[in-house]
Amino acid sequence: MTRLTLLIFLIVETISAGGSATIDHHGLVGFTYTQDDFFVSRAQGSQIANIQIYGWGTLWPYSEGTEKEHDNGAVLDGRVRRSIADGQEVVLTCATAPSTYRKSGRPWNMQERVLNSMEEQYAMRCAQTVSRWRQITRVQVWNELKGYWLGPPENRWDYEGYTRFYNKVYHAVKAARPDVLVGGGYAVLTGGKHPYFDKQYDGVLIDSRAMDAMQYWVRYADGFDAICLDGTFAPNNFVKVTAYFRKLVPGKPIWWSEFYSDDNADMREAMRLIVDDQQPGDVALWWEEKRFGRFNLIQRGVPPALPGRE
Numbered sequence: 001m002t003r004l005t006l007l008i009f010l011i012v013e014t015i016s017a018g019g020s021a022t023i024d025h026h027g028l029v030g031f032t033y034t035q036d037d038f039f040v041s042r043a044q045g046s047q048i049a050n051i052q053i054y055g056w057g058t059l060w061p062y063s064e065g066t067e068k069e070h071d072n073g074a075v076l077d078g079r080v081r082r083s084i085a086d087g088q089e090v091v092l093t094c095a096t097a098p099s100t101y102r103k104s105g106r107p108w109n110m111q112e113r114v115l116n117s118m119e120e121q122y123a124m125r126c127a128q129t130v131s132r133w134r135q136i137t138r139v140q141v142w143n144e145l146k147g148y149w150l151g152p153p154e155n156r157w158d159y160e161g162y163t164r165f166y167n168k169v170y171h172a173v174k175a176a177r178p179d180v181l182v183g184g185g186y187a188v189l190t191g192g193k194h195p196y197f198d199k200q201y202d203g204v205l206i207d208s209r210a211m212d213a214m215q216y217w218v219r220y221a222d223g224f225d226a227i228c229l230d231g232t233f234a235p236n237n238f239v240k241v242t243a244y245f246r247k248l249v250p251g252k253p254i255w256w257s258e259f260y261s262d263d264n265a266d267m268r269e270a271m272r273l274i275v276d277d278q279q280p281g282d283v284a285l286w287w288e289e290k291r292f293g294r295f296n297l298i299q300r301g302v303p304p305a306l307p308g309r310e
Contacts, residue, residue, distance in 0.1 A: 027253070027274060027282030028089065032059055034287070040267035042087045046162055047155060049083035050140075050285050051076060053129060054125040055096040055110055061132075063100025064127055066107050076133070079310035082136045092136045092185075093257075094126040094169055095143035102147075113147030119165050130177045138283075139173050140228050140257055141166045141184040157187065159213040160220075167222045174223070181225040183255050183309070187213045189231035189241065202244040204237045218249055226281065232260040241278050251279030 013161040024285050027152040030048030031040040035232050040046040053076070054060045054069075063075030097290045101122055102112040114122045130136045142165070148158045174181055190197075197205040218227070227249050231241060242254050259271045274284050 001143070003297060005270070026280045027275075027284065028279030029284050030088065030091075030260075030286070032093075032201050032285050037294050039082065040286075041202070043182055043237035048089040048091055048138075048283060048285070049079070050091045051079045051083070052093045052095060052143075053126065053300055054098060055108070060098045061129060064100050069098040069107050073132070076129075080133050080135055089134070089138070091135045091138040091140060091285075092126075092129060092133075092141040093143060094129075094148065097122055097171065106144050112145050113161070114165060116161075119168050122165075122217075125167040126169050127172035130173055131230075134177070134178065137175075138181045138183070138226075138255075139169075140186060140255070141169045143257075144186060144230055148213075156209050157213040159216040160209055162213070163217050163220050165217055166217065170222055170224070178265070183221075183226035183228045183253075184216050184221060184224055185214045186228040186230055187259055188234075189214075189229060202240045204233065204240045206231075206241070214245075215248070224249075224252070226255045226283070228255045228257045229257040230256075232262075233270070234260055235266050238270050240273050242274070242277055244266050253283070255283040259284070 004306050009160060022218045028048045030050060031038070032050040033039070033052070034194065037057055040049075052058045058079070059071035060069050060076050061071070061076050063070055063072065096110050097110075097112075097114050097118075099107045101118045102109060103115055104112060126139065130139065136221065142162065145159075145162055148162045150156055150158050170182050170184070186211075188207075189210050190207050197207055199206065199208040199211065202213060206306055207286055214227075218224075228239070229245065231238075233241060233278055238256075242256075245254055256274055259270060259274060261267050271284075272291045
């Protein structure tokens with residue numbers, strides 16, 4: 001799945017306007033590390049860095065899985081240290097797992113869930129990680145419900161299984177570090193024209209199967225400090241979707257873990273609207289991939305060539 005880089009627009013437009021890349025809002029804006037090891041500095045507008053516990057360039061920080069899957073935390077440690085030295089907060093996304101935790105046993109199969117029998121072990125590793133790297137202040141549990149889709153005849157997300165898994169990670173992390181903020185949900189909320197986009201939520205047509213998963217998690221999660229959102233919408237619909245979830249989880253921060261729109265102009269507008277709508281505790285994270293911009297171009301303030309979304 002191809003991603004457009006939102007942060008590039010923010011940096012380029014700010015520089016071209018003759019100002020700094022500092023953002024004035026009540027929430028936090030940041031980026032996600034990927035396999036390209038792309039880094040956005042605080043001077044360029046990033047206040048929080050998102051690091052995966054496994055995958056997207058991070059090797060498993062424990063001696064489990066194949067030799068090529070783990071590194072005793074070398075990559076994770078480097079990313080945490082670099083972010084902290086730059087004055088940024090760190091969020092850890094506890095998503096995907098090495099081969100020994102999954103049914104297929106194949107390395108780097110990112111679309112598989114953790115085996116039921118390995119959930120406690122995985123939760124323990126998440127807790128160990130926030131204890132080992134105490135600079136981590138937030139945790140997101142899983143990513144886009146990967147591995148939780150139930151095929152025919154159910155054709156829905158296994159939100160019961162995800163919520164059970166989430167609760168184990170939540171309790172383990174809170175037992176180790178009560179101060180760490182934990183968020184979850186993180187289903188893909190896609191809007192548009194499709195047979196399953198059959199319900200409106202604050203005037204926005206969204207896949208009701210994803211919304212069912214989010215609503216179930218909200219109801220049966222043992223606790224959460226924020227709700228994690230991920231979606232592709234027309235720019236003006238991001239604020240509407242945020243408003244819906246503010247009513248669903250009153251008083252809880254909204255973390256846009258990922259957000260996308262269809263073209264460059266829409267991405268600029270979506271970014272502006274999300275940031276303008278932020279409240280205290282909210283987070284907006286931008287995803288970066290190599291083909292949509294390289295660090296040296298952004299560092300010099302040179303606008304990279306950005307293709308449309310494939």
